[in-house]
Amino acid sequence: MRKTMHKKLIVGNLKMNPVSPAEFGRYLDMLEKETKGKNFEKTEIVICPPAIYFRQFSERKFKNIKLGAQDVYWEYQGAYTGEISAGMVKANGAEYSIVGHSERRKYFGENEEIINSKLKAILRSGLKAILCVGESGEERKSNQTAPVLKKQLEKSLAGIGIGKAEYITIVYEPIWAVGTDKTPSSDEVLEAKIVIKKILTVLYSKKAVEKMKILYGGSVKSFCAGQVCVDPAMDGALIGRESLAPYEFIKIVKIVEEK
Numbered sequence: 001m002r003k004t005m006h007k008k009l010i011v012g013n014l015k016m017n018p019v020s021p022a023e024f025g026r027y028l029d030m031l032e033k034e035t036k037g038k039n040f041e042k043t044e045i046v047i048c049p050p051a052i053y054f055r056q057f058s059e060r061k062f063k064n065i066k067l068g069a070q071d072v073y074w075e076y077q078g079a080y081t082g083e084i085s086a087g088m089v090k091a092n093g094a095e096y097s098i099v100g101h102s103e104r105r106k107y108f109g110e111n112e113e114i115i116n117s118k119l120k121a122i123l124r125s126g127l128k129a130i131l132c133v134g135e136s137g138e139e140r141k142s143n144q145t146a147p148v149l150k151k152q153l154e155k156s157l158a159g160i161g162i163g164k165a166e167y168i169t170i171v172y173e174p175i176w177a178v179g180t181d182k183t184p185s186s187d188e189v190l191e192a193k194i195v196i197k198k199i200l201t202v203l204y205s206k207k208a209v210e211k212m213k214i215l216y217g218g219s220v221k222s223f224c225a226g227q228v229c230v231d232p233a234m235d236g237a238l239i240g241r242e243s244l245a246p247y248e249f250i251k252i253v254k255i256v257e258e259k
C-alpha cells in the first residue's frame with residue numbers, strides 16, 4: 001500500500017468530561033504545558049470538548065491545537081430544544097465535528113439516515129467531518145466486518161459528492177474496542193483500512209480517496225499506538241480516555257508523528 005502523504009490527524013474526544021470549568025481549566029493548563037512552543041509539523045491535533053467549554057478553550061489561543069465538536073444537529077436553526085447546529089459550533093471556533101460515534105448510535109439511537117443528515121449539515125457549514133464506522137464484536141465473530149463497513153459508509157455518504165470527499169475523515173472504530181481495553185491486531189486494522197479504501201474508491205475515485213484520511217479509534221494508548229496506528233499506516237487516531245491525560249495524549253501524538 002502506498003505510503004500516505006497526509007499530515008497525521010490526532011483527535012481527542014473528551015466525551016462528557018471534565019465535570020466543571022475549573023477542572024477543564026486545569027486540563028487546559030496541562031495541555032498547554034505539554035504543547036507550548038512545540039511545533040507539530042507533521043500532525044494536526046484536534047480536541048473535542050463538550051461545546052459548553054468552547055469559549056474557555058479558545059481563550060487559551062493554542063497555536064498547535066484545533067477545536068472540534070463531538071456532535072451537531074442537522075438543522076440550521078429553529079425549535080429543536082437542546083440541540084446545537086453545525087453553524088453554531090463553527091461560529092464558536094470549531095473546525096471539525098465528529099459524526100456517527102458508536103456512543104451516539106448506541107445511546108441516542110442514531111442510524112445511518114441521521115448520520116447522513118448530520119454529515120451533510122457539517123459539510124454545508126464549512127466544518128470538516130470525522131465520520132466513525134466500525135463493527136460490533138458479534139459482527140466481527142460472524143465475519144460481517146466488511147459488509148457492515150460497506151453499509152455504514154454507503155448510507156452515511158449517500159448524496160455527498162466527490163468534491164466534498166477531501167473534507168471527510170473516516171475513523172475505523174470497532175465498537176468492541178471503544179471504552180474497553182481490547183484492541184485489534186495490526187493486520188485486522190490494515191484489513192479494515194483496505195476494505196474502507198475500496199468502498200470509498202467505488203463511491204468516489206482513487207484520486208479523491210487519496211485526499212481522505214483514515215484514522216483508527218478504540219482504546220488507543222501509548223503502548224499500543226504502534227500496533228493500531230503506526231504499523232497499519234493509519235493517518236492518525238481518535239482517542240477517548242487517554243485524551244483526558246495530556247501527557248499520555250501528546251505521547252501518542254509523538255509516536256504517531258515520528259513514523
Ligand code: PGA
Pocket residue numbers: 013177178179180217218219220238239240241242
Ligand atoms: P476510547 O474511546 O479511546 O476511550 O476507547 C475512543 C472513542 O470513543 O472515540
